[in-house]
Amino acid sequence: MAKEELLTLEGFIDEVLPDGRFGVTLDNGHRIIAYTAGKMRKFRIRSVAGDRVHVEMTPYDLTKGRITFRERTPGAGPGPARRAGIRR
Template sequence: MAKEDLLTLDGQVDEIFPDGRFGVLLENDHRIIAYTAGKMRKFRIRTVVGDLVRVEMTPYDLSKGRIVFRDKGPGGGGPPGVRKGKRR
């Protein structure tokens, strides 16, 4: 396995920690600590408890990962750009 090979797994955010880290429960019932990728931070993509995420991990440390994709959980929000409330 080359150094650049990454494992990509799906999971669900179950806890939010300070400093931009998240507790993620993977599909195989393994719990890891993950942080948001740079592009997600750049475009201010928010992650909340219950979101389904895709996590990249290195095979050398299977307790940490990087969130690279976020999918809203079941029943999460409407179409993007729609505001609730009255606009003046």
């Protein structure tokens, strides 16, 4: 299957499931199970319940998807400050 055939939909995370999976309610009212994309895992982008996300789905199975983008929540800062590592 080519990547051009993927459906991209928006929704919000309503449930955090084990093994890096999430229950996502789409804007059209359907509920699916989605997992975090590899780039999000690589850069440690964390998702929690209530986050607005973009989900890619294949037209062959409309019950599963892949979270590819998490929108920033308004009012949230840049995140916790990093601790400087001690070099010896």
